[in-house]
Amino acid sequence: MSLKVEEVSKIYGKRNVLDHVSIDFESKKIYGLLGNNGAGKSTLLNIINNRIFSTVGKVDLNGEKISDNEKTLNKIYLTSEDNLYPSKIKIKSLFKLTEKFYGEFNWDLANHMLLEFELDSSKYLNKLSTGYRSITKLIVALCVPCEYIFLDEPILGLDANHRELFYNFLLETYQDRLRTFVISTHLIEEISNLLEKVIILESGKVIVDENVEDLMDETYILSGSIDEVESFLDHVQVLGKEILGGSMTAYVKGNLSRKSLGNVKVSRMNLQDYFKKITNRKKAK
Numbered sequence: 001m002s003l004k005v006e007e008v009s010k011i012y013g014k015r016n017v018l019d020h021v022s023i024d025f026e027s028k029k030i031y032g033l034l035g036n037n038g039a040g041k042s043t044l045l046n047i048i049n050n051r052i053f054s055t056v057g058k059v060d061l062n063g064e065k066i067s068d069n070e071k072t073l074n075k076i077y078l079t080s081e082d083n084l085y086p087s088k089i090k091i092k093s094l095f096k097l098t099e100k101f102y103g104e105f106n107w108d109l110a111n112h113m114l115l116e117f118e119l120d121s122s123k124y125l126n127k128l129s130t131g132y133r134s135i136t137k138l139i140v141a142l143c144v145p146c147e148y149i150f151l152d153e154p155i156l157g158l159d160a161n162h163r164e165l166f167y168n169f170l171l172e173t174y175q176d177r178l179r180t181f182v183i184s185t186h187l188i189e190e191i192s193n194l195l196e197k198v199i200i201l202e203s204g205k206v207i208v209d210e211n212v213e214d215l216m217d218e219t220y221i222l223s224g225s226i227d228e229v230e231s232f233l234d235h236v237q238v239l240g241k242e243i244l245g246g247s248m249t250a251y252v253k254g255n256l257s258r259k260s261l262g263n264v265k266v267s268r269m270n271l272q273d274y275f276k277k278i279t280n281r282k283k284a285k
């Protein structure tokens with residue numbers, strides 16, 4: 001099973017908000033969809049889930065078009081904006097409505113999550129705090145039987161303990177039943193350990209689509225004297241440089257040559273460092 005976004009563009013007025021985006025979302029993987037504010041993440045997720053139309057391009061699930069196709073749309077799920085829910089609905093009614101729509105609902109997991117998050121399902125959705133509204137939506141997202149689950153800013157308003165609880169539930173349910181999660185978030189550091197693949201959007205374009213482990217294996221921070229660090233930079237992609245007095249710190253991607261490191265100190269980048277450097281290149285020049 002695979003979900004393919006092919007050459008999707010979205011133009012609002014004269015602005016190309018998505019610019020020829022092509023992504024092949026593999027089955028049974030956890031993706032991070034990253035990008036600075038306004039990069040186009042929500043627009044992309046809304047197009048995949050048939051909530052808005054692309055200007056050009058298409059989205060297929062197993063070779064079948066997604067737009068206006070009930071059979072394929074039932075296999076994918078995107079967390080909803082508040083205004084897509086009935087204005088006055090109790091949490092348990094929302095769960096029942098979801099079950100009716102998708103044909104199945106994981107009540108065991110839902111009840112377990114309600115208990116752990118200390119949420120009473122007889123409460124009305126519109127009376128909940130922002131954090132608890134997010135929690136309710138997350139419970140729905142983890143309990144639907146879909147193969148592709150898209151979470152747009154899932155942890156909005158959740159405190160640190162609840163975020164950790166959510167990450168644990170996400171991993172647990174993923175291991176119980178493998179399916180694809182695509183998580184759009186700005187809290188990269190917190191979520192990076194969960195991710196197998198990362199997609200980074202910048203100004204509507206895909207600038208990174210990689211396996212997280214591979215990516216982290218080939219990104220480095222080099223520091224030392226300017227001359228020594230410079231001597232490593234010819235055959236790698238330089239993501240950023242900082243000079244302080246006679247010393248240089250360089251953020252690089254690629255294979256370091258086998259030559260001796262001398263006094264150059266090498267350390268690993270984490271996903272958040274990499275994201276910041278790769279989306280900040282123009283400003284750094």
Ligand SMILES: Nc1ncnc2c1ncn2[C@@H]1O[C@H](COP(=O)(O)OP(=O)(O)OP(=O)(O)O)[C@@H](O)[C@H]1O
Pocket residue numbers: 012017035036037038039040041042043044
């Ligand atoms: N209906 C619309 N009409 C005009 N412009 C829009 C519309 N919806 C989104 N945009 C613009 O498209 C761009 C991408 O927006 P989008 O919400 O997809 O970004 P995002 O990556 O999700 O950002 P954030 O991280 O801030 O939520 C923004 O510049 C936004 O102003």
